[in-house]
Amino acid sequence: MTEAAIRDRAFVAAYRRLLESGELRRRADAAYERLADCDLCARYCRVDRRKGIEGAVCHTAMRAVVASHGPHHGEEDPLRGHAGSGTIFFSWCNLRCVFCQNWDISQRGAGHEVEPAAIADRMLELQRLGCHNINFVTPSHVVAQIVAAVHDAAQRGLTVPLVYNTSGYDSAEALALLDGIVDIYMPDMKYGDSALARKYSKVRGYVEVNRAAVKEMHRQVGDLVLDARHRWSAFWRPKSRGTRIST
Numbered sequence: 001m002t003e004a005a006i007r008d009r010a011f012v013a014a015y016r017r018l019l020e021s022g023e024l025r026r027r028a029d030a031a032y033e034r035l036a037d038c039d040l041c042a043r044y045c046r047v048d049r050r051k052g053i054e055g056a057v058c059h060t061a062m063r064a065v066v067a068s069h070g071p072h073h074g075e076e077d078p079l080r081g082h083a084g085s086g087t088i089f090f091s092w093c094n095l096r097c098v099f100c101q102n103w104d105i106s107q108r109g110a111g112h113e114v115e116p117a118a119i120a121d122r123m124l125e126l127q128r129l130g131c132h133n134i135n136f137v138t139p140s141h142v143v144a145q146i147v148a149a150v151h152d153a154a155q156r157g158l159t160v161p162l163v164y165n166t167s168g169y170d171s172a173e174a175l176a177l178l179d180g181i182v183d184i185y186m187p188d189m190k191y192g193d194s195a196l197a198r199k200y201s202k203v204r205g206y207v208e209v210n211r212a213a214v215k216e217m218h219r220q221v222g223d224l225v226l227d228a229r230h231r232w233s234a235f236w237r238p239k240s241r242g243t244r245i246s247t
C-alpha cells in the first residue's frame, strides 16, 4: 500500500474481499461449528458451548457478552487518530490474570449478552461516528461471534479496518479462521516464562503458544506499516494492515 493510495482512501479492508467471494459466510459457519468441541482458544476446553458454559473456562456459551463500546481516545496513537479507535470490549476472558485492571469485566462478566447482529450494530455505529477502525478487545474466546458479526456488518456497509486486540493466547484454529479478515493484530506478549504465566494468569504453556500465535499473525499481515505523516494524520480511516505488539 503506497502513501498515495492511503491518501486517496483506496485502502480496502481485508474482510471486504472475503465478503465478495462468499468466503466470509463460510468462515462464520465454520467458526460456529467449532463451538461444538471448542478449540477457539489455546485452552482447548473441548466443550460443547451450544449447550451452555459448563467446562468453558471463558464462561461464554453461544452469545458473546459485551461490556461497552465507543470511540477510544486512549489507544495507541496510530489507532486512535483524531476520531478514536472504535473499541468493543468483550466480557470474560480466556486468561485469569491476578493483575487484571478490568476484573469486573474479565472475571465477573459485567455486560450484556448479545447476538452477532447486535455486535454488528455497534460496529456500524462506531463507523458512523468516524472511528478509524473497529477494535475488538479481549476477542479470543468470541472469535465465532465476531466473524459472524463482521459478515453481517460487512453486508450492511462496514468498510473500516479491523483490529484484533488480544492477550495472545490464541489457538492456531482460531487464527486460521481470522486469516484474511483481520487487518491489524495487536497481541500482548505478557510473559517470557511459562511458569510465571501459570502462577499469575493460570494458564499453561503461555510462552510457546504466544510465540506461535504472534508468528502466525505476522505471517498473515506482515509488519505494521505507517505512512510518513505525523501521528494525527498517519492513520486516516483507510489504513495499512500489520502487527503491533502490545505490552
Ligand code: SF4
Binding pocket: 038, 039, 040, 041, 042, 043, 044, 045, 046, 047, 049, 055, 056, 057, 058, 059, 060, 094, 140, 141, 142
Ligand atoms: S474459547 Fe477457550 S476458554 Fe472458551 S471454551 Fe473455548 S477453548 Fe475454552
